[in-house]
Amino acid sequence: xxxxxxTKQKILAxxxxxxxxxGLYGARVDDIAEQSGANKRMIYAxxxxxxxxxxxxxERVYSRIAESEKELLNKxxxxxxxxxxxxxxxxDFLYEDPSFVKMVMWENLNQGQxxxxxxAPQAKGISVExxxxxxxxxxxxxxxxxxxxxxxxxxxxxMFCFSYFSNIYTMGQxxxxxxxxxxxxxxxxxxxxxxxxxxxxxEQ
Amino acid sequence: xxxxxxTKQKILAxxxxxxxxxGLYGARVDDIAEQSGANKRMIYAxxxxxxxxxxxxxERVYSRIAESEKELLNKxxxxxxxxxxxxxxxxDFLYEDPSFVKMVMWENLNQGQxxxxxxAPQAKGISVExxxxxxxxxxxxxxxxxxxxxxxxxxxxxMFCFSYFSNIYTMGQxxxxxxxxxxxxxxxxxxxxxxxxxxxxxEQ
DNA sequence: TGATAAGATAACTATATAGTTACTTACTTG
DNA sequence: CAAGTAAGTAACTATATAGTTATCTTATCA
Numbered sequence: 001x002x003x004x005x006x007t008k009q010k011i012l013a014x015x016x017x018x019x020x021x022x023g024l025y026g027a028r029v030d031d032i033a034e035q036s037g038a039n040k041r042m043i044y045a046x047x048x049x050x051x052x053x054x055x056x057x058x059e060r061v062y063s064r065i066a067e068s069e070k071e072l073l074n075k076x077x078x079x080x081x082x083x084x085x086x087x088x089x090x091x092d093f094l095y096e097d098p099s100f101v102k103m104v105m106w107e108n109l110n111q112g113q114x115x116x117x118x119x120a121p122q123a124k125g126i127s128v129e130x131x132x133x134x135x136x137x138x139x140x141x142x143x144x145x146x147x148x149x150x151x152x153x154x155x156x157x158x159m160f161c162f163s164y165f166s167n168i169y170t171m172g173q174x175x176x177x178x179x180x181x182x183x184x185x186x187x188x189x190x191x192x193x194x195x196x197x198x199x200x201x202x203e204q
Numbered sequence: 205x206x207x208x209x210x211t212k213q214k215i216l217a218x219x220x221x222x223x224x225x226x227g228l229y230g231a232r233v234d235d236i237a238e239q240s241g242a243n244k245r246m247i248y249a250x251x252x253x254x255x256x257x258x259x260x261x262x263e264r265v266y267s268r269i270a271e272s273e274k275e276l277l278n279k280x281x282x283x284x285x286x287x288x289x290x291x292x293x294x295x296d297f298l299y300e301d302p303s304f305v306k307m308v309m310w311e312n313l314n315q316g317q318x319x320x321x322x323x324a325p326q327a328k329g330i331s332v333e334x335x336x337x338x339x340x341x342x343x344x345x346x347x348x349x350x351x352x353x354x355x356x357x358x359x360x361x362x363m364f365c366f367s368y369f370s371n372i373y374t375m376g377q378x379x380x381x382x383x384x385x386x387x388x389x390x391x392x393x394x395x396x397x398x399x400x401x402x403x404x405x406x407e408q
Numbered sequence: 409t410g411a412t413a414a415g416a417t418a419a420c421t422a423t424a425t426a427g428t429t430a431c432t433t434a435c436t437t438g
Numbered sequence: 439c440a441a442g443t444a445a446g447t448a449a450c451t452a453t454a455t456a457g458t459t460a461t462c463t464t465a466t467c468a
Contacts, residue, residue: 002444003434003435003444003445003446004444004445007445007446022229023227023229023230023313024230025226025227025230026227026228026229028424028425028426029425029426029427030425030426038446039445039446039447039448040426040427041427041428041429041445041446041447041448042445042446042447043427044426044427044428045446049426049427050426050427102313104371104374105309105312105313105370106313107373108309108371108373109227109306109309109310109313111373112373112374112376112377115374115377125378128378128379149395151379151381152391152392152395153395154379155368155375155379155392156364156395156396156399158375158378159363159367159368159371159375160360160363160364162367162371163363163366163367163370163371164359164363166309166312166370166371167308167363167366167367167370168312169311169315169316169319170308170311170312170316170319171362171363172316173316174329174332174362175332175355175358175359177355187356188356188359191353191356191357191360192360194403195360195399195400195403196399198402198403199398199399199402199403207414207416207464207465208415211415211416232454232455232456233455233456233457234454234455234456242416243415243416243417243418244417244418244456244457245415245416245417245418245457245458245459246415246416246417247457248456248458249415249416253457254456254457
């Protein structure tokens with residue numbers, strides 16, 4: 001790998017950490033330079049501005065979920081099992097990749113403005129597409145209720161998965177519990193899978 | 205009202221707007237002073253520091269939800285209707301009070317550190333308490349399934365309500381739709397009420 | 409009414425920060 | 439291997455920002 005590419009990657013890694021932690025405004029260019037081991041000058045040489053570096057981080061982070069969701073496409077299973085797998089996959093991904101969660105939250109607080117700026121068109125949404133397909137199939141096969149509103153349900157599933165990770169602190173306060181462990185995660189994943197399946201599967 | 209009290213309130217109002225919009229790091233003390241019409245000196249006289257002002261805003265914002273949820277306590281209804289009302293109330297509150305949503309999101313990104321600092325003990329949680337009571341009653345009365353995990357379900361309900369407002373931008377991108385209107389809101393509220401009731405109510 | 413203290417103001421300071429410039433070192437290839 | 443180009447460095451600049459100081463204004467009650 002070329003030296004410049006190595007430096008770019010080091011900068012991106014440090015920037016991701018900084019931006020995920022403190023956001024665009026809170027992160028400091030000097031910190032990013034120091035943490036990356038690169039010189040501040042190179043940040044401007046390669047990325048142009050703090051804001052453009054932020055967008056580059058955003059794209060990098062989004063590309064990871066797209067990559068990760070590809071593995072959902074391989075296996076053929078019945079539609080109930082497919083729903084289970086998609087939810088499980090989402091939980092595992094979000095658990096393993098806290099930076100993704102944080103960057104999405106920043107983006108929501110920024111009214112999605114930097115995601116809009118981004119070149120990356122629709123890296124987003126393999127799992128959404130898959131859910132659509134599976135839900136349609138399930139209905140056709142008579143396994144899922146016809147009255148299910150597919151689009152609303154996809155939103156529900158996504159929010160169920162994401163918000164467990166995004167609202168972990170305030171939810172912990174409200175419920176007076178800790179949510180950080182693996183055990184709580186598994187329990188939660190099963191719980192929401194139950195809720196979703198109970199809602200869509202006919203006559204159990 | 206004393207002059208000092210008026211100034212305090214003007215500062216708090218401007219600070220809430222600024223902090224909700226841009227967070228602790230992004231907001232500027234000079235802007236808050238200008239927007240409030242008060243002098244910057246008074247911010248430090250009354251609140252001590254930018255950070256303490258932020259905490260004061262956080263408390264103010266949290267006190268509103270506590271106040272709002274009091275009205276849930278009056279009416280006596282059956283437990284199914286109570287669940288409907290609590291969800292509806294939550295949706296309406298979050299819709300009317302976007303600053304609350306944003307401040308909670310900032311707090312989650314700050315790892316809940318300023319909420320911890322806050323003096324305000326448990327202004328949080330009237331609806332949580334009420335949900336506990338209603339769910340227990342429903343189970344005792346044989347209307348709700350005994351196997352329902354009350355604590356998990358409360359988390360689910362809260363997340364369903366909150367995340368619709370907190371993730372509106374990225375969700376809009378993923379689903380390629382707009383979510384901002386009243387109509388979408390009502391539809392969503394009904395949808396999640398359906399999901400929750402389907403999950404907890406016995407033999408429909 | 410006028411002394412006194414609370415409330416408000418504008419101008420100031422030290423520092424932190426995004427972005428730049430002038431310069432040096434390392435790599436590549438004719 | 440020479441020479442040009444790509445990569446990297448350190449010191450610098452202009453500005454923005456949190457917090458302060460010295461000073462003035464206004465309300466209140468003896």
